[in-house]
Amino acid sequence: MDYFDSHCHLQLSQFDEDREAALVRMQEHKTGGVVVGTDYAMSVAAVELAKQHDFLWAAVGLHPNDNADELFDSPAYEKLARDPKVVAIGECGLDYFRGGGTFEEKTTQRMRFEMQIELAAKVGKPLIIHCRDSQQRIANITSAHEEMLNILGQRKLDIPVIIHFFTGTGELAQKYVELGCYLSFPGPITYTDMYDQSILDTPMDRILSETDSPFAAPVPYRGKRNEPSYVDHVVAKIALIKEMDLPDVAAQIVQNSQKVFGVAG
Ligand SMILES: [Zn+2]
Structure with missing residues (x-):
C-alpha cells in the first residue's frame, strides 16, 4: 500500500x-481506504462494500445532521461495529454549519455524538x-470546535x-494534537495556502490523508467528482508544505493509518 484514504x-x-472502475483505479494507485457511514443504511452499505475488497475497511456511524430523523440505535450499530471489517465509529460529531442553530438541535447533536x-x-x-x-462567529456562543475540545478533554478516551x-488554524490543530488526536487533511489543502500552517503545526506521526469523496476533489480535479485514487494529490501537497520527500510522507501516512485503524497491508 502506497497511499491511504482515511475517509471516503x-x-x-x-x-x-462506475464504482468498479473507481475501485480498479484505487488498486492501481496502491491505495487503501475506509468507507465511512453517515447513517444506518449507509453504514450497512459501507460494511458490505468493504467485505468485497481486501484494500477497503468500513466505519459505521451517524453524521451530526444527515438523516436528522434517525435515532441512534446503539444495539443495531454495535452489531455492525463488531464486524472485523469495521475499523472505526463515525462519522459523528457536531455540525453548526448546516444545523445546530437552536438549543434543541445542539442538544440532539450532542446526544447522538455521546452515544457514539x-x-x-x-x-x-x-x-x-x-x-x-x-x-459567522457568534459572540458568547460556544463554537463547535470549542465544544468538541471540551468533550474530548473531559473524556480522555x-x-x-x-x-x-x-481545515482549521494552526492554533486549533495544536489543541487537538495536545489532546492526542490525529488530523486528517482533505482536498482543499491543494488549492489554498490557508491550511499550510496547520499542516506545519501537526507532527508527521499525527497526520492522515483523505478525499471525503465524492466531495471536495483536490487540484487538478477541483469541481469534479472526487474519488479515493486522488488522495495522492493531497499527500503530495503535504510533502510540499513539510518540505519532505513524497515517498517518505506517503509511507509515514500509510504507517499512521495502519496504526490508527489496526489494519495490515
Ligand atoms: Zn464524510
Whole structure:
C-alpha cells in the first residue's frame, strides 16, 4: 500500500455508474481506504462494500445532521461495529454549519455524538469526528470546535480520535494534537495556502490523508467528482508544505493509518 484514504463514501450513489472502475483505479494507485457511514443504511452499505475488497475497511456511524430523523440505535450499530471489517465509529460529531442553530438541535447533536463515543469506547475502535462551525462567529456562543475540545478533554478516551476534514488554524490543530488526536487533511489543502500552517503545526506521526469523496476533489480535479485514487494529490501537497520527500510522507501516512485503524497491508 502506497497511499491511504482515511475517509471516503464509495457507497454513495455518485459512484453507482462506475464504482468498479473507481475501485480498479484505487488498486492501481496502491491505495487503501475506509468507507465511512453517515447513517444506518449507509453504514450497512459501507460494511458490505468493504467485505468485497481486501484494500477497503468500513466505519459505521451517524453524521451530526444527515438523516436528522434517525435515532441512534446503539444495539443495531454495535452489531455492525463488531464486524472485523469495521475499523472505526463515525462519522459523528457536531455540525453548526448546516444545523445546530437552536438549543434543541445542539442538544440532539450532542446526544447522538455521546452515544457514539460510548459505542467506540465499548467496542474499542477509533472515533472519526466531523466537526464544523457556523460561518459567522457568534459572540458568547460556544463554537463547535470549542465544544468538541471540551468533550474530548473531559473524556480522555483511550481509543484513537481522528478529526476528519481538518481545515482549521494552526492554533486549533495544536489543541487537538495536545489532546492526542490525529488530523486528517482533505482536498482543499491543494488549492489554498490557508491550511499550510496547520499542516506545519501537526507532527508527521499525527497526520492522515483523505478525499471525503465524492466531495471536495483536490487540484487538478477541483469541481469534479472526487474519488479515493486522488488522495495522492493531497499527500503530495503535504510533502510540499513539510518540505519532505513524497515517498517518505506517503509511507509515514500509510504507517499512521495502519496504526490508527489496526489494519495490515
Ligand atoms: Zn464524510
